[in-house]
Amino acid sequence: MARVQNKVAIVTGGASGIGLATAYALAKEGAKVVIGDFNQEGAVLAAKEIEGFGGQAIATFLDASSKESIKGLVEKTVETFGRIDILFNNVGLTDLKKDLDVVNLDLDEWDRLMNVNVKSMVIGCKYAIPYMVKAGGGSIINTTSMAGFAGDAVRTAYGASKAAVVNLTKYIAVQYGKQKIRCNAVAPGLILTPAARNNLPESILDLFMKYNSLPYHGEPEDIANTVLFLASDESKFITGQTLQVEGGHYIANPSVPDLSTIMG
Template identity: 65%
Template sequence: MGRVQDKVALVTGAASGIGLSAATLLAKEGAKVVLADYNIEGAKEVAAALKLEGLEATAVFVNALEEQSIKDAVEFTVDTYGALNILYNNVGGTNVRKDLDIVNMDLDEWDRTMDINLKSVLLGSRFAVPHMQKAGGGSIINTASMGGFASDAIRTGYGTSKAGVVHLTKYIATQYGKDNIRCNAIAPGLILTPAAINNLPAKMIEIFTKYNALPYNGEADDIGHAVVFLASDESKFMTGQTMQIEGGHYMANPTIADLNEFLTANN
């Protein structure tokens, strides 16, 4: 018996990275999983691979910038499997060439970032809640970011939108808790997905490692396992919370890595 046996889960951004990990692990723990992604061919390939393992999965197209597309993905899930018990709002991102400081950032990118990172969470939850109420409850999980807890030189829209996800999570948890609907978020640090490895210079990855409390960065399954926990009854008394899974990046005095180097060099 799996940890989410026979539950129905919708995972957005499921064709790769964190979403792929979460969808795969949920399926392995017994859930019937709908993989929603703009990259529908990629989502179909993953679903087919899971079926070959004897797991239950299917794919659906979603454009997280379009309200109707999000609604259609939710309705497809319910039409296919008869219910919706788990929603993982995972789609997100920004264009770092446009999402700059407040003076220089592209305002159209600000709006797009708010829509894809924050409004999509609102809409996914908005359409999922009535189905979860009919099912007697459910678990909504949102992807925030460590960027929602501290400011940066750029990515103003991204960090602000992710801080919004943290607070929206609390609102959803408060408003629908009596319906046995829980809502929690996960705030990842640097996760070494293929996209991160292919797009980030090695030196930048080294900088993140330097300021982590742990001597390494995260992997997609570090978040995927947390999603399974939040989706399962193991977390049944937990709601409105954001799990910061970032290797202790923000835990200590920010100068500690440089101070340790200084002390080592002068001993």
């Protein structure tokens, strides 16, 4: 139970959902965790809960649209723990009211999503990588999405931003691999975060279940366990990859569920 013992990990968007589950998983396996989130109160609560089960964590406010805020998160991590070994770039935004099809989408929303969903990861890496080099290497994990691999009727900016993260991950892996820095991404499908449970009607959940290869939905812990693997030395020969954690939703011929019904 010490897969990332004494490693120092930054988790952005760590106050809830996937980020929170990952912060817990890393701490339980021995990492010292820095939780950055716009919801500072939630980040503080998460850090206290980690300390409650014997882990080490601190919380800080993070505005992922601000270069100075991201830089400050990195610097606070080094000031507190002396190094950075793991960077989990997990902040991401979407807005179904503004991020529509290409003709109707709000172009300001396009800029906002590119800034937060992609540029924030560039900035986080820009400031964290030099400290990782000093520490002798590290692991960067970026949260992308299955929206980066498939077209949709809406969420044009979100999908494009997540596709950019997939290729950004490869560039970072190539550029810093010789310095023992690995960079991978995780692409969740539908994950039952609190936000998903509270906002998605049962009809939508049933529709996703119909097309899943597995007979259940994903949980935040499924992504957390994937990130933990990529953060640990168990994945030391894996870099530049995107692991698709999506229950087999996207792997089949889309007609399979309907054909199965017709054929009995």
